[in-house]
Amino acid sequence: MKLTFYKYQGTGNDFVMIDNRDLIISKNDTKLINHLCDRKFGIGADGLILLENPEDEKDDFKMVYFNADGNESSMCGNGGRCLVAFARFLGIIEDTARFTAIDGVHEATVKNGIVSLKMQDVSEVSNNEDFLFLDTGSPHHVIFSENIGLRDIKKDGAKVRYSERYANGGTNVNFVEPISSDSFSVRTYERGVEDETLSCGTGVTAVAIAAYESGKTTSEKVSLITPGGDLSVRFKKSENGYSDIWLSGPAEQVFKGEIIC
Numbered sequence: 001m002k003l004t005f006y007k008y009q010g011t012g013n014d015f016v017m018i019d020n021r022d023l024i025i026s027k028n029d030t031k032l033i034n035h036l037c038d039r040k041f042g043i044g045a046d047g048l049i050l051l052e053n054p055e056d057e058k059d060d061f062k063m064v065y066f067n068a069d070g071n072e073s074s075m076c077g078n079g080g081r082c083l084v085a086f087a088r089f090l091g092i093i094e095d096t097a098r099f100t101a102i103d104g105v106h107e108a109t110v111k112n113g114i115v116s117l118k119m120q121d122v123s124e125v126s127n128n129e130d131f132l133f134l135d136t137g138s139p140h141h142v143i144f145s146e147n148i149g150l151r152d153i154k155k156d157g158a159k160v161r162y163s164e165r166y167a168n169g170g171t172n173v174n175f176v177e178p179i180s181s182d183s184f185s186v187r188t189y190e191r192g193v194e195d196e197t198l199s200c201g202t203g204v205t206a207v208a209i210a211a212y213e214s215g216k217t218t219s220e221k222v223s224l225i226t227p228g229g230d231l232s233v234r235f236k237k238s239e240n241g242y243s244d245i246w247l248s249g250p251a252e253q254v255f256k257g258e259i260i261c
């Protein structure tokens with residue numbers, strides 16, 4: 001089969017994007033999806049995203065996300081932002097979008113090359129002595145630490161991800177260093193990639209909320225500096241938790257390609 005695909009990246013988190021409105025790709029083809037994401041034998045990416053026709057008539061499209069290991073996964077924030085840019089490129093939307101992903105409905109806007117994605121509300125944040133845990137569409141373990149630039153993220157992240165605490169399904173792991181009262185440097189180990197990625201959208205969203213929850217910021221708008229680029233997260237704190245959460249940053253098409261598979 002000759003497959004047309006597009007490669008997108010959002011602050012260095014990169015994805016194979018496929019217009020699957022004709023359902024050419026089966027969601028059960030783990031082997032194919034893993035091959036397409038392989039950086040030596042395939043196209044290479046942190047994940048693969050199918051754009052499909054909406055099931056809800058109020059939606060513009062549907063998002064199906066797979067980690068590089070080929071397994072369908074929980075929500076991908078940077079992937080959602082890239083999918084909005086892809087839908088705009090295909091002419092499906094103009095500057096606003098509404099779509100459904102595995103964690104529910106998302107709204108998005110596109111302005112001056114920046115894609116802003118509304119994330120699901122967060123009602124529970126587990127604030128422990130040396131880490132916080134919350135789910136922003138994907139599960140995130142958040143550790144505030146000094147000198148994160150010196151860390152071996154793959155080693156330190158895998159230790160947490162495969163620990164007894166997360167035996168049931170694992171987690172993503174974020175290492176965070178405060179830069180100012182409203183900006184933080186973040187490095188992320190991603191479940192399903194099983195390595196450090198250059199940024200993680202649900203991860204920086206979790207970091208922004210964890211910073212507020214643990215008193216490391218009093219701002220409801222936070223800058224997150226990742227090895228792949230800068231992201232911004234804004235939210236509203238209420239007595240029920242966190243809502244009106246928006247993840248903003250660039251999302252770019254790198255190339256279009258064809259692959260025989």
Ligand SMILES: N[C@H](CCC[C@H](N)C(=O)O)C(=O)O
Pocket residue numbers: 013046047067073074075076077078079138139171172190191192193199200201202203
């Ligand atoms: N690897 C994550 C999903 C993708 C998250 C990340 N790429 C993002 O931008 O949110 C997981 O299995 O929970």
